Amino acid sequence: MSEIAQTLEGAAKPDAEEDDALLEFGGPFGNLVLLFALPLIVAYLYFGWAFNGGSLIPGEQSDWAGWLRALVPTWQAIAFYLAWFGFQAALQAWAPGKIVEGTELPNGGRLRYKMNGRWAFVLSLGGMAALHFTGLLPLTFLVDQIGALISVITIFSYVFSACMYWLGKRNDPRLSDSTIRNFFMGAGHNPRLSKDALFDFKLFCEARPGLILWVVLNAAFAAAQYEAHGFVSVAMILVNVFQLIYIADYFINEPAILTTMDIKHENFGFMLVFGDLAWVPLTYTLQAAYLVDHVHDLPWWVAALAVAMNLGGLYIFRAVNLQKHEFRSDPENAKIWGKPVEYIQTKHGSKLLVSGFWGLSRHFNYVGDLLMAASWSLPCLFGSLLPWFYPVYFAILLVHRERRDHHFCKKKYGEDWDRYCERVRWRIVPFLY
Numbered sequence: 001m002s003e004i005a006q007t008l009e010g011a012a013k014p015d016a017e018e019d020d021a022l023l024e025f026g027g028p029f030g031n032l033v034l035l036f037a038l039p040l041i042v043a044y045l046y047f048g049w050a051f052n053g054g055s056l057i058p059g060e061q062s063d064w065a066g067w068l069r070a071l072v073p074t075w076q077a078i079a080f081y082l083a084w085f086g087f088q089a090a091l092q093a094w095a096p097g098k099i100v101e102g103t104e105l106p107n108g109g110r111l112r113y114k115m116n117g118r119w120a121f122v123l124s125l126g127g128m129a130a131l132h133f134t135g136l137l138p139l140t141f142l143v144d145q146i147g148a149l150i151s152v153i154t155i156f157s158y159v160f161s162a163c164m165y166w167l168g169k170r171n172d173p174r175l176s177d178s179t180i181r182n183f184f185m186g187a188g189h190n191p192r193l194s195k196d197a198l199f200d201f202k203l204f205c206e207a208r209p210g211l212i213l214w215v216v217l218n219a220a221f222a223a224a225q226y227e228a229h230g231f232v233s234v235a236m237i238l239v240n241v242f243q244l245i246y247i248a249d250y251f252i253n254e255p256a257i258l259t260t261m262d263i264k265h266e267n268f269g270f271m272l273v274f275g276d277l278a279w280v281p282l283t284y285t286l287q288a289a290y291l292v293d294h295v296h297d298l299p300w301w302v303a304a305l306a307v308a309m310n311l312g313g314l315y316i317f318r319a320v321n322l323q324k325h326e327f328r329s330d331p332e333n334a335k336i337w338g339k340p341v342e343y344i345q346t347k348h349g350s351k352l353l354v355s356g357f358w359g360l361s362r363h364f365n366y367v368g369d370l371l372m373a374a375s376w377s378l379p380c381l382f383g384s385l386l387p388w389f390y391p392v393y394f395a396i397l398l399v400h401r402e403r404r405d406h407h408f409c410k411k412k413y414g415e416d417w418d419r420y421c422e423r424v425r426w427r428i429v430p431f432l433y
């Protein structure tokens with residue numbers, strides 16, 4: 001690891017204003033708490049579905065000892081995860097894909113990214129299916145090892161974050177005086193091994209090991225249900241298909257990630273590392289995990305409602321994100337709903353879109369995400385809070401995320417952002433919030 005490519009988004013050192021601290025997850029103290037609380041939440045949710053009868057509230061049914069035993073790392077889990085991570089890294093590095101430029105950086109340059117996620121997605125799912133059907137590695141292996149995997153991925157995330165901290169901390173003027181904050185929020189913006197390397201650690205972690213593992217784990221839970229009950233329930237099929245479509249859609253529209261907040265504004269620290277590698281595959285699969293032993297007849301109208309909400313949400317999510325992506329890629333020629341786009345030209349140089357969905361609210365894409373989130377839990381019905389964890393957590397995350405984005409943009413665009421907010425009044429849901 002010789003050279004480090006650091007491309008910095010705004011070179012100002014962050015001040016220690018209180019509002020900053022609050023938005024940055026409670027400042028160093030909040031970051032310290034979250035460093036340990038996030039893995040504990042993941043482990044507790046696992047306790048809920050596997051050792052507490054699918055409930056979040058402990059009771060007579062709780063098997064604490066079984067849970068603790070299951071969390072002990074095993075050699076099988078270590079071998080699987082290292083092989084998985086290595087395989088994903090190899091695909092990112094060597095699978096064919098278009099080279100795409102990211103959005104313009106403040107210093108005028110642009111980073112290049114290799115967009116080969118479709119290959120990674122197809123080869124990973126094909127590979128896991130082949131291992132399953134040949135009997136070399138049945139998918140249920142992952143369910144048997146899930147407790148150990150939780151511990152392995154968590155330890156891996158701490159170690160990997162330490163590597164990213166070491167890689168990124170050199171010459172990043174955005175660093176604060178707090179090591180804890182730098183470790184949690186990240187010390188590097190776009191850590192790469194060399195200046196010209198295409199392998200971007202942040203993009204890789206955002207999009208590959210965790211996102212694809214999410215789909216694989218869902219399939220593993222379906223296989224476990226089949227093994228236990230001799231069939232796969234309609235609810236399980238719906239959850240698997242909905243989430244598969246969501247991830248497939250991501251890979252079909254992969255370059256759209258380059259204009260998101262994580263890629264443009266966030267440093268790459270424990271928060272994103274753990275979020276990408278552990279939180280996504282281990283908590284977004286809760287619905288499928290819950291359904292393994294909660295088999296019910298799903299009323300047809302609930303299934304129909306879930307399908308409608310999922311498709312509606314997916315359409316909104318994708319259409320809104322693509323409107324921004326296409327506009328930002330070619331502002332002068334972009335058209336929305338057949339008309340030339342309207343935008344606010346900022347003194348900073350960027351243009352803020354105010355037509356199409358971006359005229360309805362500042363983050364109408366979040367409405368799509370929330371609809372989808374609810375549709376993923378609906379097939380689990382209302383017997384427990386556990387499968388509803390994702391929509392509840394996600395609503396809180398998106399409200400907080402909108403506040404942080406507002407704060408970043410206000411700092412970046414100043415009065416132009418105020419003008420934009422006057423023109424587009426609603427933050428997320430028009431006429432409500």
Ligand code: NDP
Pocket residue numbers: 259260261262264265317321324328350351352353354358362363365366369401405408409
């Ligand atoms: P956005 O895609 O809305 O991106 C925000 C950035 O876009 C801003 O920082 C700003 O950056 C730019 N921007 C804001 N307003 C405008 C405008 N009017 N015109 C042009 N550019 C604008 O938000 P996110 O990155 O938060 O989310 C992306 C998607 O990912 C969403 O659909 C979200 O729901 C989803 N998501 C899903 C998660 C999950 O766990 N499932 C987690 C997080 C997000 P700048 O001006 O600097 O370019």
